[in-house]
Amino acid sequence: MKKILLYPQTILRILDDLQEIILVTDQNHKILHFNRAAEKFFQEERRRVIGVFCHKFFEAYLDKEICELFKEKIAQKESLYHFPVHFSHKKEKTCYISIIVNEIEEKTFLTILINEQLPSEFTGNILDSIGEALVVIDRNFKISFINKKALFLTGYTQEKTIGKNCFEIFKTNICRSSCILKQSFNQKKTIKRRDIFIFKKDGTEFPAEVIASPIIIDNKLIGGIEIFRDISFEIQMKAIFENVGDGVFSVDRHFHITSFNPALERITGYFAEEVIGRPCHEILGSDLCNSDCPVAAAIKAGKKISNKHAVFIHKSGKKVPVSITVAPLKDSEGRLLGAVETVRDLSEILILRKELEQSYRFGDILSKSPKIKRIFEILPDIAESESTVLITGESGTGKDIFARAIHDLSPRKNGPFVAVNCAAIPDTLLESELFGYKAGAFTDAKKDKPGRFALANGGTLFLDEIGEIPLALQAKLLRVLETKEFEPLGASKPEKVDVRIIAATNQELETLVQKGLFRQDLFYRINVARIHLPPLRERREDIPLLVEHFIEKFRASKGKNIIGITEEALRILMEYDFPGNVRELENIIEYCFIICKEGLIYPEHLPDYLNPYKREQPPKEELFLQPLTLEEIEKRAILQALKRNRWRKMATCRELGISKDTLRRKLHKYGISPEGAK
Incomplete structure (x- = not known):
């Protein structure tokens, strides 16, 4: 084997005779030599280990955090000396591992040394040569050694630190409450944390990654080691880069x-x-x-x-x-x-994935309307309660999204959210759909089928269009709300259920009560916490926000390079009353994505029924049929521009290329006003 030439047989025999546990890897970090002491310590045959990647071998014996630390050091080509670890098959004992990185002809080889006792050469000189800050602390939490790197980061001197309690020096945010060194003592294992802030001598602080390990000799705790490094720059850059x-x-x-x-x-x-x-x-x-x-x-x-x-x-x-x-x-x-x-x-793959993972969450409700913002303010409080909620508003205002937001903010958020559109289910099927049935309840009932109440147990049941529930069924629904019990069709006894009800309607339930179409007692039972969603025509300030949202959504799903909407097309939408509310606006933008190929959405891409709101042609009687003076031409041009822009002065200024002050002077000069132009 050519790789063995780096370690002649005589050297390998010497390594076999040493009491120290030794592993040697090749440039690919595959184990090249595994001495007798290593065979005895790990109870592994050499022939089974040779050729195995060292990180794969150690993953079976060391905590994941330790392995990750070693990988980082090796990747940075930094050696590590006498690091205390606990091997899984010898948990009661602290061992000390050294990983020496050797570079030969631009290739990296590793020599791994393991000692079962604290080596005598583990001296201050070695600790000072380590690239990271290190502190040795006794079991009474007094500092017995602090290396030069730790002194540099904290601004202290050895005279001011040796013999002092570590919490008096570092004053971290976890010293009193959840000290990780104390945790490592109790758990007898290495612990790593990155959310720690260490105070310097001058009173400033810095974020640090801290690794705490206990020092245990002869099954007795003698102290611990903390290794830390300043991660300020790393956090800043990583936050920017990753977020x-x-x-x-x-x-x-x-x-x-x-x-x-x-x-x-x-x-x-x-x-x-x-x-x-x-x-x-x-x-x-x-x-x-x-x-x-x-x-x-x-x-x-x-x-x-x-x-x-x-x-x-x-x-x-x-x-x-x-x-x-x-x-x-x-x-x-x-x-x-x-x-x-x-x-x-x-294509917004990332956004769609987020929407699928966090569908209908509170953060997905888009609005800058004061009316909706007031709802936002009380929504968390309503969600925290167990009270029944009634959401009212016209069709298409987003009642289902608000219902889902309440569920996601509630203590029941980990339970099921079951939605039922009461208007979409025939009256004859609605009872079995809500309460389920038992096998044999009717001809085709071959086996038990749970209803929506049972499916929503432990969570939230959203009853959309509750005003459509027939009177006979309203009595049974009232009983469930009052007793928390229901009877499936064909059942001989009631079943308990733990469900929160959120109801929604686009009807005036008070009117239905007066007409005898909705039970008054049921109305009072569901009308505990009431939320009214205003129609889109009453919160027009949300239209640009929603348009942009839907453009991004359909750009993602349809893969079209449509990047926005023109001012004129948006003006047409702003003037429209949207009887179908947000749902209708979404459908309009989806239609635009069918007609528009790329770039911006123009008025001609809007649906035909919005044509009356597009720019009109000037009437024939206003065409120039006889010679006119320059002033008369200017007056008519301004008047026609005003009519085309529905007397919106800023839009007229943009079309004519003049300032608002100039337009004001011209209107005064020619006596032009909306009343006089009719």
């Missing part, structure tokens, strides 16, 4: 990928570890890669290229339409390092 909504990646000057954020992982289907170091065209497969590469153009021109449309090829093979922006990446001295590209998924 930005768009995909982001960077390349070097040779177009090899150097970073790849989570959003882009979702857009492309590739994980960052799969693509780092590879040419970007191999991963993205864009239709621009071979002919009009925007990355190459940005690097060559030395300037930003914005909003260029392209198609990426997802790992699964499907096409993903995207909008990309590329900028050259330079260092502080202006030297070119490569380029950074942001990617917006025009």
Whole structure:
């Protein structure tokens, strides 16, 4: 075996004779040597271990957090000395592992040493050479050693720290309440946390990743070790990189990928570890890669290229339409390092996935209307209660979405949410649909079928269009609300049920009560917490917000590159009364996506029944049939523009290309007013 040449047989025999547990890997981190002490310690035969990846081998013996730490160190080509660990088959004992990274001819080899006792060479010099801050603390939580890195990060000196209680020095946000060193003592294992803030000597603080491990010798706790590092910059950069909504990646000057954020992982289907170091065209497969590469153009021109449309090829093979922006990446001295590209998924795969996972959540209710905002303010309180809720409002106002939001905010959010449209089920079937039936209850009842009440047990039952329930069934519904019991058809005894009722209607239940079509006692039973949703015509300020939302939604589902709506088309929608409310607006935008090919939605893309609201042609009598002076021509032009824009002065100014002050002077000069023009 050629790899063994790095360790001649004489060296391997010497390693076998040592009491120290030793493993050696090749450049691929596969185990190359496993000495006798290792065989005895792990109770593994050498022949079964040779050739196994070291991380796979250790995963069976060490906690996941420890393995991840070792992987990070190896990836950073940093050695680790005498790190205390607990192996799964020797949990009662603390061992000390050293991972020495050796680079030979640009290849990385590992030598792994394991001691069952605290090595005598584990001295301050070694601890000071570690790249991270380290503190040794006795079982009384007094500092017995602190290395140079820890002193540098905290601003203290050894004289001020040795012998002091660790919480007096570091004053972290968890010292008094949930000290992880104390937890590691109690659990006898290593604990890692990243949400810790350590105070410096000057009173400032920094976020740190802290790893706490107990030191146990001869089954006796003698103290512990805490290793920490300042993660301020890492948190800032990671937060920006990982939480930005768009995909982001960077390349070097040779177009090899150097970073790849989570959003882009979702857009492309590739994980960052799969693509780092590879040419970007191999991963993205864009239709621009071979002919009009925007990355190459940005690097060559030395300037930003914005909003260029392209198609990426997802790992699964499907096409993903995207909008990309590329900028050259330079260092502080202006030297070119490569380029950074942001990617917006025009099919909104990420948004649709989020909608499926968090469908109808409170955050999905879009509104800036004061009327809806007042509902938002009380919605959490209503959700927290167990009271019956009645949601009223015209058809299409979103009563079902608010019902779902109440459920998702309630203590029952982990239970089922069952919706029933009472108007969509025939009266003869509604009772069995709500309460279920037993086998033999009627001719076709072959087996028991649970009703919606049973299915909603422990959760919420949403009764939409409750005003459509027949009177005979209303009495049974009232009994369920009062007793929390119901009887399936054909049952001999009632069944208990724990369900919260949310009812909705687009009718005036008070009027139905007066007409004898709805039970008064049932009305009072459901009319505990009442929410009225205003129609869309009473909250027109929400129309632009909803239009943008629906454009994004249909751009995602239909894959069309429609990026917005023109001001004139939006004006037509703003003037319309929407008898079908939000549902009708959604249908209008969906229709526009059928007619419009790409770009912006114009008035001609709107449905035909909105034609009366489009720009009108001037009447024939207003055409210039005889010679006119310049002032008369100007007056008629202004008057016609005003009529076309329904006397909206700002729209008229934009059409004529004049300022508002100029228009005001002209109107005064020519005596033009809406009353005089009729």
